[in-house]
Amino acid sequence: MATSTGASVIEKALLKRGLPSGGWSFFSSEQASLEATCLAGLALGSNSHGKAVSTVFFLKKSQLSDGGWPAFQGDSKAAWTTALALCTLTVLNEISIASDRALKWLLEERGKEGHWFWRWKFKTADRNVQFDPDKYGWPWISGSASWVIPTAFSIIAIKQFTVCNRTEASEKRIHLGVDMLLDRACVDGGWNSGNSIVYGVPLRPHVDATAIALLALQDEQRSELIQRSLTWLKKESAGVYSVSSLAWCILSLFVYQEPVGGLKNRLAAMLGDGRDIRNNATLATAILALKCGEMIHPFEVLR
Amino acid sequence: MKLDRRRFLGSSVGVAAAVRVAAEWVWPKHTVWYRRPRSAVAVLSAAEYSERIEALLLDGLRLFRLQVLGRSVLLKPNLVEDLPGPVNTNSTLIGAAARCFLRLGAERVVIGEGPGHQRDTELVVQAAGLKPHLAEQQIEFVDLNRDELRKVRLKANYSGLGALWLPRAVLESDFVVSMPKVKTHHWAGVTLSLKNMFGIVPGMKYGWPKNVLHWSGIHESILDICATVPIHFVIADGITAMEGNGPLQGNARQLGKIVLADDPVAADATCARLMGFDPQQVRHLSEGCHFLGNLREDRIRMLAEGVGTSMHPFSVLPEFDYLHAARI
Numbered sequence: 001m002a003t004s005t006g007a008s009v010i011e012k013a014l015l016k017r018g019l020p021s022g023g024w025s026f027f028s029s030e031q032a033s034l035e036a037t038c039l040a041g042l043a044l045g046s047n048s049h050g051k052a053v054s055t056v057f058f059l060k061k062s063q064l065s066d067g068g069w070p071a072f073q074g075d076s077k078a079a080w081t082t083a084l085a086l087c088t089l090t091v092l093n094e095i096s097i098a099s100d101r102a103l104k105w106l107l108e109e110r111g112k113e114g115h116w117f118w119r120w121k122f123k124t125a126d127r128n129v130q131f132d133p134d135k136y137g138w139p140w141i142s143g144s145a146s147w148v149i150p151t152a153f154s155i156i157a158i159k160q161f162t163v164c165n166r167t168e169a170s171e172k173r174i175h176l177g178v179d180m181l182l183d184r185a186c187v188d189g190g191w192n193s194g195n196s197i198v199y200g201v202p203l204r205p206h207v208d209a210t211a212i213a214l215l216a217l218q219d220e221q222r223s224e225l226i227q228r229s230l231t232w233l234k235k236e237s238a239g240v241y242s243v244s245s246l247a248w249c250i251l252s253l254f255v256y257q258e259p260v261g262g263l264k265n266r267l268a269a270m271l272g273d274g275r276d277i278r279n280n281a282t283l284a285t286a287i288l289a290l291k292c293g294e295m296i297h298p299f300e301v302l303r
Numbered sequence: 304m305k306l307d308r309r310r311f312l313g314s315s316v317g318v319a320a321a322v323r324v325a326a327e328w329v330w331p332k333h334t335v336w337y338r339r340p341r342s343a344v345a346v347l348s349a350a351e352y353s354e355r356i357e358a359l360l361l362d363g364l365r366l367f368r369l370q371v372l373g374r375s376v377l378l379k380p381n382l383v384e385d386l387p388g389p390v391n392t393n394s395t396l397i398g399a400a401a402r403c404f405l406r407l408g409a410e411r412v413v414i415g416e417g418p419g420h421q422r423d424t425e426l427v428v429q430a431a432g433l434k435p436h437l438a439e440q441q442i443e444f445v446d447l448n449r450d451e452l453r454k455v456r457l458k459a460n461y462s463g464l465g466a467l468w469l470p471r472a473v474l475e476s477d478f479v480v481s482m483p484k485v486k487t488h489h490w491a492g493v494t495l496s497l498k499n500m501f502g503i504v505p506g507m508k509y510g511w512p513k514n515v516l517h518w519s520g521i522h523e524s525i526l527d528i529c530a531t532v533p534i535h536f537v538i539a540d541g542i543t544a545m546e547g548n549g550p551l552q553g554n555a556r557q558l559g560k561i562v563l564a565d566d567p568v569a570a571d572a573t574c575a576r577l578m579g580f581d582p583q584q585v586r587h588l589s590e591g592c593h594f595l596g597n598l599r600e601d602r603i604r605m606l607a608e609g610v611g612t613s614m615h616p617f618s619v620l621p622e623f624d625y626l627h628a629a630r631i
Contacts, residue, residue, distance in 0.1 A: 026507070029451035029471070033507065071508050072452060075468065080510070112518065128489070140510025144518055147510060149422070193420055193511050199489055199620060201552045204386075208423050242426040279449065282425070 007290040010274035011047065014040055014283050018051075022058030023073065024280045032073040034062070034081035038088040039284035045092050046295040056094045059085050067101030068109070071141075079141045080150035082106060086157040091298045103161055106154050107169050111136040111146025111180075118145075130197035137180040147194040148184055148209050151177050152216035159219070159301045178220055181213050189228030190236075205229075207236050207245040211252035215299045218255045230256055237263055243270055244282040247289035254292045255300055264290055333459035333530050333594050342566030342597045343367060344573050345607035349542050350559050357399035360538070363563050364403055366606040369478075369536065372408035377476035381484045381499045381540075382416045385430030389543045389555045392484045396540050396561070398436030400482060405441055415472050417447030417502050420551075422511045424448060445472040448506035459530035461523035461590070464515070468508045473532055481534045481567060485541035485558060485574050487549035491521045492585050492623050493578065494550050495571040496537040496564075497595070500528045522587040529567065529595055537570035538563055541577060546617035556617060568596025569603045576600075579616025580626040 018024055023032025024040040041055030063069055068078020069085045086102040089095070112118050113133040122133035137151030155177045162170045184194045190205025191213040197203065210233050217226055230253075237249040246267050250260045267289055277283045288298060347363050349356055378400055380392035401412045414437070418427045424446045428434065437444050450470035457466060473479070481496035488494040501524070504513045516524040539562040545553040560577055564570030568591050572582035582588045582598050592598035616627050 025451070026449035027446070027451075031451045033449070035507070074452070074454075075508065079508070139514070140506075141508070141515065144510065144514035147512075147514070149511070193422075198552075199548055201548060203551070206421060206423070207426075241429060242423050245423045245426055279425075279446070281449075 007268075007287050010271060010283060010287055010290070011044060013274040014280060014287065015044060015048075015051070017280055017283075021073070022054040023062075024284075026279055026281055028278070032058070032062075033281070034069050034071055034079075035084060036279075036281040036284065038081070038084040039281050039288070041088050042091055042298040043284040043287035043291075046291075052092045056089065056092055059089060060096075060098050063098055063101070067105035069102075077141060078105060078109075080138060080153065082109075083138070083150065083153035083157040086161055087153065087298060090157070090160045091296060099161055103158065103170070106138070106158060107173055109138055109142065109154075111139045111151075112143060113145050128199055129195050130200075131194075132183045135176065135180040135183045137177040145194075146180055148181060148191045149193070149212055151180055152212045155181075155216040156299050156301060159216075163302050178217065181216060182223070182225060185213075185225055185229060188232065189225060190232040191229070205232060207233065207240055208248045210236075211245075211248035214252045215255060219301045219303045230258075234258060243267065243277055243286050244279070246270070247282070247285040250289035250292055251285070251297070251299060255297060260292060264292070330460075332461055333526070335458045335530050335533075336594050337530075337533055337566075338568075338592070338594055338596050339566070341602055341604050342564065342569035343604045343606050344562065344564040344566075344569050346573065346577070346605070346609065347561040347563065347607060348559055349561055352393045352395040352542060354395075356395060356561075357402060360396075360399050360561065361403045361406060363561070363607060364407060367536070367563065367565055369407060369565075371404055371478055373410045374477035375411045375413065375475070376404045376409040376478045376480060377473060378404075378412060378414045378480050378482055379473075379499060379502060380414065380416055380431075380482040381486075381494070381502065382418055382427050382431050382433070384418070384421050384551060385426045386551060388553075389484060389486070389545045390551055391427070391431045392482050392540045393542065394432035394436060396538070396542070397433060397482060398439075398442075400480065400538050401436060401442045402439070404480075409478070411441060411443075413443050413445055413472055413476065415445040415447045415450075415470070415503070417449075417470070417504065417506055419501060419506070419512045422448075422506065445470070447472065447503055448511075450505065452505055452508060455531060457527045457531045459527045459594075461526045462516070462519035464519050464524070464527060467528070467531070468505060469503060469532065470505055473503045478535045479532060480536045480538060481570075482538045482540065484545065484550075485539055485560075485562075485578065486545035487547060487553055487578075487617055487619050487623070489548055489550070489620055490517070491525070491587070492619070492626055493571070493575060493580065495574045496534060496539060496567040497525050497529050497571055497587055497591060500525065500532065500534065503532060504528065522590070525587040526591055526595070529591065534567040536563070536565055537567050539570055539574050541574060544578070544617070546578075546619070548620055554618075563606075566596035566603075568592050568598050572598045572600075573603065573610060575626075576610040577614070579614060584626050
């Protein structure tokens with residue numbers, strides 16, 4: 001099955017599931033999810049100017065007064081989805097005050113261990129989870145610690161948006177975030193949510209977290225750890241049986257110039273016409289993966 | 304009257320205690336009381352996960368005379384990771400429970416879970432072997448990490464969270480069944496029916512893991528969640544349980560039991576006793592027994608079997624040795 005033909009059928013399915021507000025929910029509810037909306041906007045925006053415009057309109061309308069975005073419509077607290085929204089605005093070529101405010105929010109937001117008291121606690125009294133609290137990134141929501149996926153998306157968003165004009169503050173947060181990712185890697189490479197060793201026992205990596213962390217590190221020096229993680233992801237990708245994880249594998253391996261043709265064919269076969277994939281974020285990620293190489297990669301970082 | 308140091312200290316402690324009692328009276332920690340005079344528990348023996356479980360479970364459920372006719376039932380299993388070993392509630396038991404509730408007259412059975420570590424729910428559902436059971440009519444799976452959310456004011460105030468966004472599928476169900484895997488837990492000591500309710504807290508809002516609950520106190524968050532979303536029934540999977548460094552890295556432990564209960568505290572206290580633990584040592588049980596359910600053995604009516612006394616206690620991390628204290 002030609003993957004691009006498959007993608008166009010699925011694009012129509014995803015398009016039909018859009019909400020009148022311009023957003024998408026994860027499933028069939030009326031409550032738009034920022035994650036589903038951003039991924040759908042990226043998947044459909046490259047082909048449809050109208051869809052790009054409506055996604056940008058939705059994002060601008062739902063931005064909070066502090067510059068962040070909530071995880072879903074109706075919530076008033078900014079979340080990690082701010083990074084995804086900034087990526088979306090950048091890729092859809094919408095450079096405006098909304099993006100500047102989002103960058104400001106990202107630069108100010110930090111995991112709870114960014115505070116000296118918690119850093120001290122994790123260094124002295126609470127050593128059950130092995131990590132270096134001096135290296136912090138971004139939380140899922142304010143008031144919690146740094147985790148791999150929000151940190152990775154925040155790094156990508158800042159790298160993309162500041163590629164032509166990077167301030168010292170941005171550079172500093174990128175470096176700190178990269179250091180945090182490298183510190184939280186699993187013992188044999190790869191990443192999970194952010195706990196590599198708990199009570200002295202190494203935990204195993206997850207496919208999607210590894211793929212997303214590698215996207216954030218794509219322009220960093222190819223260290224032995226990054227190489228080991230890439231090798232782990234390549235090996236795992238052969239046996240991944242879930243649409244979402246396989247799609248993230250493709251998106252990540254592609255930017256490392258690894259062959260993804262076989263994986264795309266397998267993904268297209270798993271998807272069929274997309275009807276059975278009820279999760280709109282998954283469907284959108286699958287479209288992005290199938291169209292890898294045919295459109296701007298939404299998470300590619302220019303060097 | 305002359306106030307010496309001893310009297311001063313004694314008076315201060317007395318005043319502090321009085322203030323605390325008064326404060327709890329003025330600002331109670333919880334606004335709900337689910338505890339009844341007596342609770343019912345049935346401990347069923349099952350050596351393995353086989354087709355025979357369904358008949359066993361149906362017989363066990365009938366002992367409770369459950370009122371589920373025409374109601375919407377939510378089964379909340381413990382599906383955490385796509386890992387081998389006894390990490391997740393067994394799918395044979397989940398499927399059997401779903402069919403049993405339909406046979407008992409439930410209008411609809413929804414299996415809902417929001418895995419706390421693995422973001423790819425499809426991966427967990429497939430690895431847990433749940434897909435074949437979902438092919439049946441009237442049994443639907445809801446990803447609680449990504450369901451529509453509503454903000455709910457918490458009915459207890461141990462964590463200080465005040466309110467949580469919770470999934471519609473949970474809030475709209477008439478009858479919530481917690482289906483934990485019987486496991487030790489490296490933060491909470493044990494993970495049973497009450498701790499299992501962490502899975503209703505949506506990752507879409509609170510992340511993977513739901514770290515805000517850890518920062519607010521695991522036991523405190525458990526109490527607040529379970530006060531807000533009452534558990535109507537428990538089916539605990541203790542056929543193959545987990546001991547040691549649970550909930551992910553522990554060792555399999557063949558317990559050969561399914562615990563049914565109409566009270567989550569009674570269920571968890573019974574599971575803890577089966578594990579060789581003193582339930583009073585589990586903080587969310589010792590506090591939860593004041594309003595969520597019954598912990599004391601004399602308030603638990605055994606409908607089938609009981610808790611034996613000759614079993615070898617579950618192993619725990621050294622930090623949790625205190626769980627092995629003498630039983631009350």
